[in-house]
Amino acid sequence: MFPYLLRRLLIAIPVLLGITVINFVIMKLAPGNPVEMLIDPNTPPELIEAKKQMLGLHSPAYVQYFKWLQGLAHGQLGYSFSSYAPVSHLIGERIGPTLLLAFAALFAGLLVALPVGIFSATRRNTRFDYLMTGLSFVGTSIPPFFLGLGLIYVFALKLGWLPPGGMRDLNGGGGLGDTLLHLLLPATVLAVAIVGKKIRYVRASMLDVLKQDYLRTARAKGAREFAVIYRHALRNALLPILTVFGSEIPLLLGGSILIEQIFQWPGIGQLAMQSILSRDYPTLMALNLVAAAVVLATNLLVDLLYSAADPRVRYDA
Amino acid sequence: MAYLLEVEELSVSFRTEGGEITPVDGIRIALNPGETMCIVGESGSGKSAAALAILRLLGEGGRISGGSVRLNGEDLVSKTGAELRSFRGKEVAMIFQEPMTALNPVLSVGSQLIEAIRLHSKRSRKEARRVAAELLRSVGIPRPEAVLGEYPHSLSGGMRQRVVIAMALASEPKLLIADEPTTALDVTIQAQILELMKRFRERSGAAIVLITHDLGVVAEMADRVAVLYAGRIVEEADVFSLFENPLHPYTQGLMRSVPSPDAVRGQRLVPIPGSVPSPAAMPAGCRFHDRCPQADRRCREEEPPLEPVRAGGHKARCWAVRERLPATDATVASVGGGL
Missing domain, CATH: 3.40.50.300 (P-loop containing nucleotide triphosphate hydrolases)
Structure with a gap:
């Protein structure tokens, strides 16, 4: 187990490096540069040139990349081009809210999709099943930004029950209850998208397992239907579900850009949007690095969970 | 009992x-x-x-x-x-x-x-x-x-x-x-x-x-x-009678299609032609008739009953067997027990 873990972590290093190279190239290929974004276009060219010198944009691209890498090796992510704040600070401030939003949505999604999917599968072709597969279709089809705006309109503007955006109330908010209140709408929007997709996964996976011979063996023993479903079937059905839920985590981190915009949620999605618009290279590079690390980490986590859930999967070396 | x-x-x-x-x-x-x-x-x-x-x-x-x-x-x-x-x-x-x-x-x-x-x-x-x-x-x-x-x-x-x-x-x-x-x-x-x-x-x-x-x-x-055969019992007997004296053409076919230890060298195994009819398209009459070498018109039209045909409760569902074996024998069969 430990050698396996070590090997996976060592393999992650070149993978991460490769990703940063690709990111850097794409970023450089994108039209526009940070200086144009920062400075009034009527500024004299000498001043622009000076600014470029200052930001290190005068040297060739590969030199810029290696300088960035050198900084990284020393634990430095550099400074933002637009706010001049250390990138590590910017990300550190923003990652918490994003993780909160992502995991709240994932948790809520699991909490709904699992039981509904199981019920749909065990009561296949009943009215409940049709209703749920129908709703899951609706859930997948509604664009999150549209649902977000709709929810803000109804629950914030019309009913006034929930805040329309932000993470805490400006008039002395910031407690746990206050944060949860702000969390409710954006998390719901993300959760709806997850639930819509995952109900189908859970249902399909469960249906697959329900056909297996070992469930007949369990019934032949005289086991109750409840035990057949939740003891014998569910653990087997969970294996593929684990993978799809795991792969949802990086999607949630990146995919919440839009939702964070709509709800003014102070997470890395918003930071990423601002950095893209201002061509804030150091921040973008760091954000990409974080995103790549999250993807690799969740993959590893899913693999480890898999071996815990399925006795046939063992990592020996 | x-x-x-x-x-x-x-x-x-x-x-x-x-x-x-x-x-x-x-x-x-x-x-x-x-x-x-x-x-x-x-x-x-x-x-x-x-x-x-x-x-x-x-x-x-x-x-x-x-x-x-x-x-x-x-x-x-x-x-x-x-x-x-x-x-x-x-x-x-x-x-x-x-x-x-x-x-x-x-x-x-x-x-x-x-x-x-x-x-x-x-x-x-x-x-x-x-x-x-x-x-x-x-x-x-x-x-x-x-x-x-x-x-x-x-x-x-x-x-x-x-x-x-x-x-x-x-x-x-x-x-x-x-x-x-x-x-x-x-x-x-x-x-x-x-x-x-x-x-x-x-x-x-x-x-x-x-x-x-x-x-x-x-x-x-x-x-x-x-x-x-095709959802019906076509022959039923104690194990000795069945192996010594298979009566139904299907059972006989089954026996001929597996090698036996005392078979003559070079003797061919005989498969039963065709395959079991699908339950969705059961033939009329005896369900085995289209694979049966002995089938006649009656077999195609009317399904034979499963009846005792020999002593020891040996039953078969076949018109040909019924004709071959005298009815009296069958009557004995229903009261006789064992070998």
Whole structure:
């Protein structure tokens, strides 16, 4: 187990490096540069040139990349081009809210999709099943930004029950209850998208397992239907579900850009949007690095969970 | 005398996209304690469906569409829920064809075995574990304590089938239904598994219904044999009469299609032409007529009844056999017993 873990972590290093190279190239290929974004276009060219010198944009691209890498090796992510704040600070401030939003949505999604999917599968072709597969279709089809705006309109503007955006109330908010209140709408929007997709996964996976011979063996023993479903079937059905839920985590981190915009949620999605618009290279590079690390980490986590859930999967070396 | 298992006119239907089909159509089985009945037939003859129907394990789309199944006089067809569960595993246990898929891959051997034990007896977990280890030892599994903690994938097919058998024997059932228990195993393991089932029968006096297509297994295990063709029993006899004197053309065909140890060198095996008709398109008349070398017009139009045709309760469903054998002989058959 430990050698396996070590090997996976060592393999992650070149993978991460490769990703940063690709990111850097794409970023450089994108039209526009940070200086144009920062400075009034009527500024004299000498001043622009000076600014470029200052930001290190005068040297060739590969030199810029290696300088960035050198900084990284020393634990430095550099400074933002637009706010001049250390990138590590910017990300550190923003990652918490994003993780909160992502995991709240994932948790809520699991909490709904699992039981509904199981019920749909065990009561296949009943009215409940049709209703749920129908709703899951609706859930997948509604664009999150549209649902977000709709929810803000109804629950914030019309009913006034929930805040329309932000993470805490400006008039002395910031407690746990206050944060949860702000969390409710954006998390719901993300959760709806997850639930819509995952109900189908859970249902399909469960249906697959329900056909297996070992469930007949369990019934032949005289086991109750409840035990057949939740003891014998569910653990087997969970294996593929684990993978799809795991792969949802990086999607949630990146995919919440839009939702964070709509709800003014102070997470890395918003930071990423601002950095893209201002061509804030150091921040973008760091954000990409974080995103790549999250993807690799969740993959590893899913693999480890898999071996815990399925006795046939063992990592020996 | 009262039979242990009495299956009367049992029919099984399945809903399919092309409408309802009836793969088992009016079969009758009567079994005394300690007896072994083999049900023989090709794939598609309905033998597995019949076995599953006894325990009401037909699964989605399948139902018993007629007849009754009685165990010790109690009707299993009308039972539901908890009543049925108290029979499954306790009074009637089942061994399945595929040991590779019959065990749950994510639960340890021990937990599956202990579950079977505790479902029908009030034993503590610890005590059930001890019993489980004993059961594994009794089916010939070495180091039973260690195997309890292992998962099915680390055991061979033969070992898994032993575990399945141990699970089936956990509550000392009065009836054991085995659906092709040795088909997926190699020959030496087959013999060991059959030996296990025999030992259990001798020790406990339980009855066995053994589903197979292997006439070698029949010769080894059976007291009585029912030959199933297209959902109907076409011939039924004690094992000696059947092998010495197969009457139905289908049974004769089956015998000719397997090699026999005293066959003449160079003698060819004769396959039965064609295949079992699909339950969705059953031929009129005798269901075997289009593969039968002796079929005449009557066979195509009218289905023969399953009737005693020889002494010892040897029954056949065939017009030709009826004509060959005098009716008086048949009358004797219904009162005569044994060989």
